[in-house]
Amino acid sequence: MIKKIIFLAGLTGLKALYLGSTLFRIHGSNEPETIGTAVSSGCFRMTNDDVIDLYNRARVGATVIVTR
Helix, strand or coil, X not given: CEEEEEEEECCEEEEEXXXXXXXXXXXXXXXXXXXXXXXXXXXXXXXXXXXXXXXXXXXXXXXXXXXX
């Protein structure tokens, strides 16, 4: 289940999608070379543009299926 959070940083907002009541979340990264690597525990990194697009399209309460 998705919960939407906006972190405000000056005039631009950083967006994160929290997956239910877990510690997992989907968020953007300013370090594109880290996308797809095990950098943090429980987070899925995307480019900032991609996470903004996903944030705008995903609905609160949507089911998220994670596969490897």
